[in-house]
Amino acid sequence: MTIAIIGGGASGILAALNIPKNHNVILIEQNDKIGKKLLVTGNGKCNFWNKEINTTKYNTDNISVLDSVLSHQDSVFKYLIDDLGIYSYHKNNYYYPNSNLASSIRETFELALNRPNIEILYNRSLKNIQIEKQKIKLELTNSEELIVDKVILACGGLASPKTGSNGSIYPILNDLNISYNPLRPALVPLILEESHLSKCSGLRSIVRLTLKDKEELICQEEGEIQLTDYGISGIVTLNISSKVSRLLAEKITPSLYIDFAPQDANLDKIFKTTFSQNHTIEEILETVLNYKLIPIILNKANIRKAHLGSKLTDEDIKKLVFSIKNFSVFIKDTCDYEKSQVSTGGVSLNDINQDFSLKKYPNIYVIGETLDVDGICGGYNLAFAFISGYLCGRSISHD
Ligand SMILES: Cc1cc2nc3c(=O)[nH]c(=O)nc-3n(C[C@H](O)[C@H](O)[C@H](O)COP(=O)(O)OP(=O)(O)OC[C@H]3O[C@@H](n4cnc5c(N)ncnc54)[C@H](O)[C@@H]3O)c2cc1C
Structure with missing residues (x-):
């Protein structure tokens, strides 16, 4: 059989390496090298895995399908470490290559892909798919045509388009009447309405x-934020951004509250003593x-800053504590795909079989970020790309 994989990112690479070696694999990548996005991951260090992978770390439209996919994580991790030889260390559950360089992982993949049954076509973009009886015809940018038995779509989402995931797959999905959930940026800073912050x-x-x-409580995250001239950034902001994006896609603007003293439940008592x-x-x-932050908090609580603490009433203290612990801000939007690490949305997990083939077209498979799965920060996105690529490749029978 000849199997084409569109996209030489994390998921496409793992699929190529795991397809039984008796099949011809053609990996089509529109960049001039594979794994370009890998190089920018984890600030150039590539946080490629996490010790605690489970569904609570992800956003998707079908938790039980995701759960069953993630249940294979141990075999995939073993494959990365033992079979491919990724030499790694972990810190606070986050795995990185021992070199602290994302390029090490990309190089490992490039070496592993050097096999007689795998051909890589660089600088080629898929333009169109035609289903022809038992075969599939692929049209590439330079008017090349390929006839294959199966095709695996591993094109990523829309995040960081300069790395290759530029959305060129979506018009092709539209032409084939393959539906997908609306895409929006995730793991991305938030733009706020003016709040003096x-x-x-x-x-x-x-x-x-x-x-x-x-x-209704959607989620809570604790950690460091960074205030910016347009809104907020930092890992905890990125971690809630997918939920924000998913609600905005449904035309719902969620409310956001900042607790500037998250450790201290007894702030009013402390204030009563010190005041x-x-x-x-x-x-x-x-x-x-x-x-x-003080003038902004006092302004929100409507208290004049020149006041002596001893002059404050219990009611003033209550307002002050409320402003510190429930500082409400209004979300205008998320930043765009250039600033995002992943995208929400994509092909629904409801529309694929266990082997990642589409229920509608069993010879077309979808893996990685092209599916509607996105994780929080911590190596979960690459882990999902690897797991889905590995399982999809191995699901293809030897015959
Ligand atoms: C700045 C940044 C930092 C990140 N850091 C981390 C991290 O530390 N840990 C983590 O787990 N995740 C991280 N991520 C997310 C992670 O990189 C992605 O979730 C993951 O790479 C998705 O893998 P993929 O194979 O699905 O898609 P991609 O890696 O996006 O690969 C898709 C490939 O398909 C190719 N392609 C697309 N369309 C076509 C077409 N029509 N024809 C031919 N080729 C095509 C693209 O050129 C690309 O190479 C980060 C992302 C960014 C942008």
């Missing part, structure tokens, strides 16, 4: 972010908050 651009703060749809001393409110607040 932009005055603190550059400030980093440990916070708890709470995302709600009306009164009885003869200090200004600003002086007292500086013991708890970054000084740049």
